[in-house]
Amino acid sequence: MARTKRAGRRSGNPDTRAEILAAARRLFAEEGFESVSMRRIASEAEVDPSLIHHYFGSKDDLFLAAIELPLDPAPEVAAVLKAGGVEGAGERLMHAFVSIWDGPHQDKLLAVVRTSLSKPAMSFVLRQLFEHRIVKTVESVLGGEVDRIPVRASFIASQVFGLVVARYILKLEPVASLSADQLAETIGPTIDRYLTMPVDQFET
Amino acid sequence: MARTKRAGRRSGNPDTRAEILAAARRLFAEEGFESVSMRRIASEAEVDPSLIHHYFGSKDDLFLAAIELPLDPAPEVAAVLKAGGVEGAGERLMHAFVSIWDGPHQDKLLAVVRTSLSKPAMSFVLRQLFEHRIVKTVESVLGGEVDRIPVRASFIASQVFGLVVARYILKLEPVASLSADQLAETIGPTIDRYLTMPVDQFET
Numbered sequence: 001m002a003r004t005k006r007a008g009r010r011s012g013n014p015d016t017r018a019e020i021l022a023a024a025r026r027l028f029a030e031e032g033f034e035s036v037s038m039r040r041i042a043s044e045a046e047v048d049p050s051l052i053h054h055y056f057g058s059k060d061d062l063f064l065a066a067i068e069l070p071l072d073p074a075p076e077v078a079a080v081l082k083a084g085g086v087e088g089a090g091e092r093l094m095h096a097f098v099s100i101w102d103g104p105h106q107d108k109l110l111a112v113v114r115t116s117l118s119k120p121a122m123s124f125v126l127r128q129l130f131e132h133r134i135v136k137t138v139e140s141v142l143g144g145e146v147d148r149i150p151v152r153a154s155f156i157a158s159q160v161f162g163l164v165v166a167r168y169i170l171k172l173e174p175v176a177s178l179s180a181d182q183l184a185e186t187i188g189p190t191i192d193r194y195l196t197m198p199v200d201q202f203e204t
Numbered sequence: 205m206a207r208t209k210r211a212g213r214r215s216g217n218p219d220t221r222a223e224i225l226a227a228a229r230r231l232f233a234e235e236g237f238e239s240v241s242m243r244r245i246a247s248e249a250e251v252d253p254s255l256i257h258h259y260f261g262s263k264d265d266l267f268l269a270a271i272e273l274p275l276d277p278a279p280e281v282a283a284v285l286k287a288g289g290v291e292g293a294g295e296r297l298m299h300a301f302v303s304i305w306d307g308p309h310q311d312k313l314l315a316v317v318r319t320s321l322s323k324p325a326m327s328f329v330l331r332q333l334f335e336h337r338i339v340k341t342v343e344s345v346l347g348g349e350v351d352r353i354p355v356r357a358s359f360i361a362s363q364v365f366g367l368v369v370a371r372y373i374l375k376l377e378p379v380a381s382l383s384a385d386q387l388a389e390t391i392g393p394t395i396d397r398y399l400t401m402p403v404d405q406f407e408t
Contacts, residue, residue, distance in 0.1 A: 117373055118322030127374045154370060154379040155390060161374070162366020166358060169321055170331045170365070174406050175358040182406065186359060190394050202378050202386065 017055050019045040024066040029124045033063055033132045063132070067125045070108040074133040076100065081141040089142075090191030095184035097160065101168060102180065110168055113161075130157055148199050155194040163187060221259050223249045228270040233328045237267055237336045267336070271329045274312040278341040280304065285345040293346075294395030299388035301364065305372060306384065314372055317365075334361055352403050359398040367391060 023045035027036040038059055042049040056062040064072055080096045081089060101109060116125040135153045142149065163183070166172045175183070227249035231240040242263055246253040260266040268276055284300045285293060305313060320330040339357045346353065367387070370376045379387070 114322055117369065118318055123374050127376065130374070130376060151378055154376040157374075157376055158366040158370035158379055158391070159363050159394070160366065161369040162362040162364065165321065165365040165369060166362035170327050170334070170361075172331060172334060172358040172361055174355055175362055178406065186401070187362070190363070190397070193393070197390070202382065 016045075016047055016051060020047060020052055020055060020062075021066050024062055028063065028066060028128060029121060032124075033059075033128045038062070060133075063128070067112060067129065068108070069112055069129070070105040071100070072133065073100075073129070074137040077134060077137045078141055081138065086142060086145050086195060088188070088192070089195060090193075091184045091188030093191055094160075094163075094188045095180050098163075098167075098180040098183050101164070106168070113164055113169070126161070142195075146195060148202075151199045151202050152194050152197075156191050159187060159190050159194070220249075220251055220255060224251060224256055224259060224266070225270050228266055232267065232270060232332060233325060236328070237263075237332045242266070264337075267332070271316060271333065272312070273316055273333065274309040275304070276337065277304075277333070278337040281338060281341045282345055285342065290346060290349050290399060292392070292396070293399060294397075295388045295392030297395055298364075298367075298392045299384050302367075302371075302384040302387050305368070310372065317368055317373070330365070346399075350399060352406075355403045355406050356398050356401075360395050363391060363394050363398070 020041065024036075024041050027041055027044055038052055039049050041062070042052055045052075052062060056065055060072070076096055077093070080092045084092060112125060116122050116127075130153070131150075134157075135150050138146075138153060139149045146152065163175070166175045167183075168176075170176075178186075224245065228240075228245050231245055231248055242256055243253050245266070246256055249256075256266060260269055264276070280300055281297070284296045288296060316329060320326050320328075334357070335354075338361075339354050342350075342357060343353045350356065367379070370379045371387075372380075374380075382390075
């Protein structure tokens with residue numbers, strides 16, 4: 001794509017979308033999702049803010065597009081948690097998580113994870129996805145039942161990301177070949193413990 | 205380094221060491237640690253097998269050099285397990301693991317992990333380290349007390365690799381800032397459960 005006419009980019013040619021995504025990635029990485037406004041991203045990309053809404057809709061949607069995630073995990077997590085509360089949540093979450101990863105989006109999900117783990121500058125992808133989409137969703141559903149969810153969520157993440165590494169990246173057996181039911185049954189109680197154990201001793 | 209004289213490489217110039225390492229990495233990745241002999245690596249590198257022993261010692265040492273690991277985890281794991289058997293092994297293992305990762309080798313350890321997670325062809329590094337060094341070591345120490353250690357070890361790996369991701373790569377708080385004591389106390393029981401739970405239902 002030739003980039004000789006700067007004015008051309010502003011008015012909506014295919015470069016514009018790429019410029020917005022590049023600016024969003026850069027600013028999310030440097031300053032974090034929360035502190036970067038849509039107006040700021042528009043300014044960085046040298047486009048009118050209305051174009052961002054035109055191409056991507058909300059700021060959440062822009063973030064998911066910027067990190068090239070094939071699906072938003074937040075509604076999935078909310079649905080699973082609402083379907084039964086804290087009781088047995090670990091097993092239900094693990095079952096849903098493995099089922100999604102075993103499905104048609106696996107290659108794209110793996111690409112996002114590999115990108116985020118391979119270079120320090122790209123770690124913001126999974127970190128912000130976790131902090132902005134997952135922790136907030138869990139708080140909105142379980143906030144009345146469970147205290148200090150960000151603390152618990154960081155332990156849960158240490159198990160869930162490890163399952164991704166063991167099953168989908170390193171392919172360690174038998175974890176790589178077990179069914180969603182078997183993994184939910186085995187790893188679910190670990191999640192449940194992190195959701196219910198005392199965490200008062202941890203300052204944050 | 206000029207590589208005009210092929211005979212020169214065979215007799216021990218600095219290229220020889222690099223050639224051996226490259227051949228070892230290639231063969232370990234393609235065929236696995238167990239099935240590749242020192243003689244085979246020597247043949248692939250076009251050097252005399254005695255040169256491999258001269259530069260690297262044993263096949264274990266060659267593997268560790270090939271993956272550029274700054275320390276061999278096997279003696280550490282063996283020492284921790286021998287110091288108290290299965291009882292409380294999870295907490296002792298986690299404490300030792302975090303202490304080593306928090307020490308002077310962190311950058312090199314991170315480099316090995318990032319390399320192994322970033323490209324499919326490099327996953328053999330952590331997989332073989334795990335299968336060849338860790339699982340065998342645990343079996344040699346706990347084999348009389350604990351059944352089906354490879355099954356249990358793959359679950360333990362799913363927690364331990366996840367801790368590396370959460371604490372050292374994504375830096376999720378508070379897991380990123382907690383002490384070795386706190387992580388051992390919190391995650392140790394997860395390891396203990398994977399070491400003691402029934403696993404008869406899992407075929408391998």
